Amino acid sequence: MAVMQIKFIDKIGEGTINKIESLGRIALFFAVGIIHIFIKPFQGKKILDQIVFIGSKSIFVIALTGFFTGMVLGLQGYYSLVRFGSEAALGSAVALTLIRELGPVLTAIMVAARAGSAMAAEIGVMRISEQIDALRTMHINPVRFLFTPRIVASIFSFPFLTALFNVVGIFGGYISGSVILGINQNVYMGTVIESVSIEDITGGFYKALAFSVVVTTICCYRGFYMHLKGEFGARGVSTATTNAVVQSCIFILIVDYAITFFLV
């Protein structure tokens, strides 16, 4: 019995140490990546390549998601508001829901699914094929080479994609609310403009920035240190990719709550 208790305590201790080590590693990974943004030579071309990958290539999926989210909000909002005779407030409801919450959150989740998974998988494959070790033998800092351009590109891309999501979403709400369900288009657009304040927009912008850091750091870190999880090869990469996306989504929601708590 005593042996089992010791083993149990041993396991808890080992797990705690591993978690603390992991937190330290991710903090160091992030800090090194950020410091290298300011160390010459600047990685302009690599950053542009990543902006194309994370930003430009996500435009279609973000626009599509934004459009249908806006349409659903328009539809649901209309049938909820019409019960209280307040359907004229649909534009305001759609715009505020999108700009304050759904825009930044859904954009970040979609980018995590599309670009974040690719980051984790690509860096994971580089780990198992010894390309990361090769960088070190060439005296190239692998965190600078792999993570820094991606975090800079994400910081530029996320706010832009969130803005796109919001605009297309408001348009989707207009299609379902005004074009399909017949709310006066001037009323819809008028309540959108009237209700949205600059604080709502900057709040959403802060969230987009925070999510860009969360998604990129988690996804790159998971790929970079995939070998520490005890799984190797194709299975290791697939586990790292899955963990990267799941953890990104969880942390997006946690950080969203934290920021909202301070903004409201």
Added chain:
Amino acid sequence: MNTPLIQLENISKRFGNLDVLKGINLSIYQGEILVIIGKSGTGKSVLLKHIIGLVQPDSGRIYIQGELLEELPSAKIKSYQKLLSYMFQENALFDYMTIYDNIALPLIENPDVIPSRIREKVFILMERLGLRGIENKFPAQLSGGMRKRVALARALITDPKLVLFDEPTTGLDPVRKRKVHEMITEYKEHFGFTAVIVSHDIPNIFNIAQRIAMLKDGGILFEGTKEDVFKSHGKILNDFEMGKEI
């Protein structure tokens, strides 16, 4: 003999519960080709990774030209590390980069190298290694032998003094194996580097070896010049070649 270029003294390394290296003593001399042989899993690649600094030993000392590594200032360690190069077993080329970019990468990322000099240097090296005309191709478009040469070109682009080869002929047919061996000796003469080769390609690798070290169970079973080793441990080498347990 002269002071070794690199000397490993009593190096030990453990991964989890597994003792991979147990008190390794090994010297690498300027200008030689040292071949390290041994069964799979005896720690040959881990030993190479200790030399280049990818893995740190749990205990033991590493001397660089007679100076203890841990006592050297970090600037000197960095300048020493810049003299080393590593050719990976599976080449570790970057699939998304062209052959030119793969070879030029160590120079592109070095802020001290003038960009105009990079192009000139890469093309001279590509010419010497018979790689001209493929600079815009990608690694996946090349044969195994070509990829080896590209990996060698990348390893040599920084003018290293010591090149570490981790099983450079794995997965190649006998003709290409011979060509890789010829290539190492030819370029070793041409560029004047020291080579440490981990290899299973026995007996062919002995044709280019100047010194041989054999690893067994994480330790050095024997080490010496090719002639001495053949004289005193010929039976073990023969048994190993024949696939018998040693």
